Amino acid sequence: MLREEQWRALERAHEQRVDELTAGHRQRSAHAEKHPVEDFLFTYYSHRPSQLRRWHPGADVVLLGERARDRLGWRWYREVDTQVDGQVVRGIGVDADAFGADRGTTVAFVRDLVTATAGRPAQLGCFGLHEWAMVYGLAEGEQRHDSWPLRLGHAGTDAVVESRPIRCSHYDAFRFFTERARPLNSLQPSRSQQVDLEQPGCLHAGMDLYKWAYKLSPLTPSALVLQCFELARDIRVLDMQASPYDLVDLGYEPVRIETPEGRAEYAARQRAFAERARPLRAALLHTCSQAAHYARP
Numbered sequence: 001m002l003r004e005e006q007w008r009a010l011e012r013a014h015e016q017r018v019d020e021l022t023a024g025h026r027q028r029s030a031h032a033e034k035h036p037v038e039d040f041l042f043t044y045y046s047h048r049p050s051q052l053r054r055w056h057p058g059a060d061v062v063l064l065g066e067r068a069r070d071r072l073g074w075r076w077y078r079e080v081d082t083q084v085d086g087q088v089v090r091g092i093g094v095d096a097d098a099f100g101a102d103r104g105t106t107v108a109f110v111r112d113l114v115t116a117t118a119g120r121p122a123q124l125g126c127f128g129l130h131e132w133a134m135v136y137g138l139a140e141g142e143q144r145h146d147s148w149p150l151r152l153g154h155a156g157t158d159a160v161v162e163s164r165p166i167r168c169s170h171y172d173a174f175r176f177f178t179e180r181a182r183p184l185n186s187l188q189p190s191r192s193q194q195v196d197l198e199q200p201g202c203l204h205a206g207m208d209l210y211k212w213a214y215k216l217s218p219l220t221p222s223a224l225v226l227q228c229f230e231l232a233r234d235i236r237v238l239d240m241q242a243s244p245y246d247l248v249d250l251g252y253e254p255v256r257i258e259t260p261e262g263r264a265e266y267a268a269r270q271r272a273f274a275e276r277a278r279p280l281r282a283a284l285l286h287t288c289s290q291a292a293h294y295a296r297p
Helices: 004-030 049-053 066-073 096-118 129-133 153-163 191-197 203-215 222-241 260-294
Strands: 077-084 087-094
Touching: 004 049, 004 066, 004 222, 049 222, 066 077, 066 087, 096 191, 096 203, 096 260, 129 153, 203 222, 203 260, 222 260
Parallel strands: none
Antiparallel strands: 077 087
16 A cells, blocks of 8 residues: 555656666667667667556555545556555555456466566577577678668678677567578577577576566566566677677777677676566566456466
């Protein structure tokens, strides 16, 4: 139970932090400018800054005060009776029953995926070669970020891909491989194999915690969604530092995974991200449990 002055303070702090984190993207969007690193969280993922900015307390929290009643116009909120100083007071809270009934399939999928991923050991031998496989065999100007040069040029990039085993287990990374690169991967992930293949060392699996968190909103507390967003934001930096692109002019020093030193740095940072993601996965599973009773098979 949160009194109006309590939850309003939390709401304002959340909005301020989101505004700080999204300021660059919003400014660039207003001028139709692109950023190969920071824009990813708003182009690949479908959650807009305005949606991230909207604060939700999460399930089992009752908001008191007249301003809370505005949320009755928001989807999946309802009136809730609670005890205040021995008296029954009507507040506003997330309707976990309705959310589970409407989004039960999503809840069940996220629960199964996060549970399976958390139960596997982290694999740290991919060294970010998925980004290299996305440009393998392409001609000049055909790469996705065509405004930015390849550090080693096309021939040098292809040579790195051909010199190292590729072990990408994440379908949404693998699907962007070039046709020539796909047969080089030790796995051939498909959407139907996602629960069977994802593992906690994968950078994209770590970034996707943000997607699963916001897909469970407003059941998910906004504090958790924001933690997942900040994790994804930090992971994306390593993802592109270890990529074949030369982004020094944007302030990103490369992690040269074509060298032993670069691979060691990548694996160490990958391990740290896997550890940072561990409690977030546990929190997401708790969120799923709030509506699990209502999840459709």
